[in-house]
Amino acid sequence: MHRFALLSGLILSAAALAGCQSTKHPAPDTMIKTSSIVAPEGSQTTENGGTLPPISHRLAGRTLTIASIHDLRLQDKEVILSFDDGPIPGRTDRVLATLNQFGVKGAFMMVGEMAELHPELARRVAMEGNAIGSHTFRHENLAALTFDVAMKEITRGEAAVTKATGVDVNFFRFPYLADSQKLRSAVAMRDMVVMDVDVDSKDYFNTSPAAITKRTMDLLHKRGRGIILMHDIHNRTATMLPTLLSRLEAEGYKVVTLQFKKPTAPAEMASL
């Protein structure tokens, strides 16, 4: 028991340390010391030769295969980690490093012009197994536009994210969550699942990483499950993520991986 408690403490200390500094520059002494005590197969080597804290993968939950929003049903203590507005170098890559460290996947709702600006990073997000969504081309408030202009924003954003990532865009989030039933239906017709929000981390406010973690956990405790909204363009989000994931793991939450499966066409169903 004592040894287990000691090891747990070391793992938590390492995770907390990662939350205080950039994952680009891990403290090699601490990390090597930790990984030499716990199972070596659990540690990861970074590009610059350092090591990240060992991974337990206790946070990784089931893979949810969905064809429409109706399949997006979470069980108690299940969460989806969603990140909007990126990708952007120096932040999105830190978010990716943290997700990899905990062995979980996120859902990235990319702005088209951001994906166009940073195609290598956009592609890396997709290649690492994260769910890919679009968030329009220029982050417009679609509720303030005519239907036709809004649809142009949606299709242009979808095309840009598809081109940058090299994969189909299966999800969509409305900027400012400003939607309409007509636009939601039009998005669904394009084989994109609308990603709503259950827990708003409000990481877009200029608050401390600790305040974001507390707000998110408080909201999650009330709901018990949900889609968490974060933004990978903010430094404070990349900084607080290791702490948030440590909290989620310690409290027994599971991060669901999303997998999109195109709805079966009626003609195909008839032939079955």
Ligand SMILES: [Zn+2]
């Ligand atoms: Zn946004």
